[in-house]
Amino acid sequence: MLGAIRARSQFARPLLLRLYHKPARNAQFKKLTSSDMEFFKRVLPAETILATPAVGGTSDPVELEGFNADWLNKYRGDSQVVLRPKTTAEVSQILKYCNENKIAVVPQGGNTGLVGGSVPVHDEVVLSLRNMNKVRSFDDISGIVTCDAGCVLEELDNYVGERGYTMPLDLGAKGSCQIGGNVATNAGGIRFLRYGTLHGSVLGLEVVLPDGTILDNLSTLRKDNTGYDLKQLFIGSEGSLGVITGVSITTPQRPSAVNVAVLGVPSYAAVQDAFRLARRRCGEVLSAFEFWDQSCMGAVLHHQQLKSPLASEFPFYVLVETSGSNKDHDDEKLGSLLEELMESGTVEDGALAQDEQQIRRMWMMREGIPESLGKTGATYKYDISIPIPVLYDIVGDIAGKLKTAGLYQSSADPVKIVCGYGHIGDGNLHLNVVADKFQNRVTEVFEPYVYEWVASHRGSISAEHGVGLMKRDYLGYSKPKEMIDYMRRIKAMFDPNGILNPYKVL
């Protein structure tokens, strides 16, 4: 997956229409001058700075493209400077200077974020963590790893994997996203069902505040009730309160027995029944329960060149995974679950992976969906959480609205796919609409309708991807005014000049 995701050329396609509301540049922020560049050169090694001729540097603007455009190629900034410090002290010096001089900064991890939070909006300095990629320590007894924020998730998982542990989170972007970015977005992913939220597994953070202060809270304690738990504020803060430079995180034992099955399910109601029964029968060994619809399956089989494990097509597919330490025990539990599901007709067909390669292929059918949709066209993504019974209704609803609007009827129409997939166990749906290009007449059909719909079910307009630029103006659909006011006060306290990731989140 690693190569696949980064290798997808983001820039081969012509620049898409500007379809998101771009806030005006805040005139209080300083435009970079040669003296600013002098400072950066003084504190950073030359090879860690990218600067275009516009600010007196020598880098070809093409070199900065990857930092200016997001993974979806939907959001794009115009930064002329990318700084890639190697140490926390360097980060501190940069932020202190930028704060004093009112220079806006966008922290960037693997740039796989899906809400426009990781790229500049205008000319903010990009502060990339990619050179901070060392494991600092690993405790073999507790499984606690302490590392730089720029460590790539998959590389960390390999590192702890060799020592018998596994990272408590996993997601399709693992080959590129960084642990610091995961923490900054409070990423969920496919292990959430089993290992829960980063609010629980992150034990400590090292954070540099805009004024250069280094908050050293790199604790490796499981229990520590001394005062306010400040690190929690930074988990999910999307780069708006401080720059995360170090993370310590507890990692569970790597399971030695893993089973994966893909099931063909006749209805969304049956998907829920299957989930209920899976929880009851597999209990503590159930490690993932993911679902997707036939439109997703069509795209993923085509683009990943995979063969369906099932003999025919179904409206819904479910991937169920068990992980444990006793294969016979897990086989028996999963086996009886699958038999019961088949006999009751909840599931109409299914396949059980017989070896690791089949396990990987089955996971690819779920994890390859975002990339496959991206190859089909411009993808609108809504990441919502609502009570499970009505979770999928929105997909049919939106498809209907697009049809009524005459945008989704024949192959000549702009909308190609309306589909849903996600982490059903967590009540989290990814509603995706793929169009030939991003365009207002399509966007208007479901924005802000999706947010209103979610609010009417007391759901969240962002289950795991965050707010970023995309949902900033819609925060009110999920949070009352008083809470947003207090968020603003917290932001003002940590970042009085508002230099960190401006225009985003709030």
Next chain:
Amino acid sequence: MSSLRILVGVKRVVDSAVKVRVNKALTGVETTNVKHSMNPFDEIAVEEAVRLREKHGKLVSEIIAVSCGPTKATETLRTALAMGADRAIHVKTDSALEPLSVAKLLSKVAAEEKPDLVILGKQAIDDDANQTGQMLAGLLGWPQATFASKVTVDGGALEVVREVDGGLETVKAELPAVVTTDLRLNEPRYASLPNIMKAKKKPLKTVSPADLGVEVAPRLQTIKVTEPPKRQGGKIVESVDELLSKLRTEANVL
């Protein structure tokens, strides 16, 4: 030919995705608590047998899967049954098996079951011996077609396209015969839940090497197993001069 009986050999091996490690005693690779699966070439063999049935219908009267090894080999046999084999024979032994022993065991099974075609993997990915199929053909006095990438059965005649160095070779033989599979022969199917459930009810017979009259004691002794030397990481040099000096003093190639 009025009917075709196919015997398929399947072996339980450490899963191909597992990074193997040498055990502490340096006598082999660590196998406890390590994922095992059917040897990938044997999966291809089972798949080919099932495809022959799908193509020829009733002509393929029976597909019999056979595995030699410890109790857990029955898991591998159940996979073969779930993929479409009709019944299974487990030659149960805890002894380490060398290719010659397996070939002898299979030849006895073949003498009893009288298959027209035996399909085996070209090699097992654990010992990479690539000998069993050839030895079995020798013991039975049957023709052999190894490294198959295409298998056609027409009446009593067998045509096999073989992968050879630098190209493909087509051979013909009379049945009965032994075929060993190469990677490109087919892509094995997934085991479907209905078939896994059916497989539980299919007959699985257990026999011992003694029942078959075969002595399986190893003839080879493993002296020592060690890991290949670790690859050293690359180094970035600052200048051409440094490169030259390193090539001279460290790599000793100049």
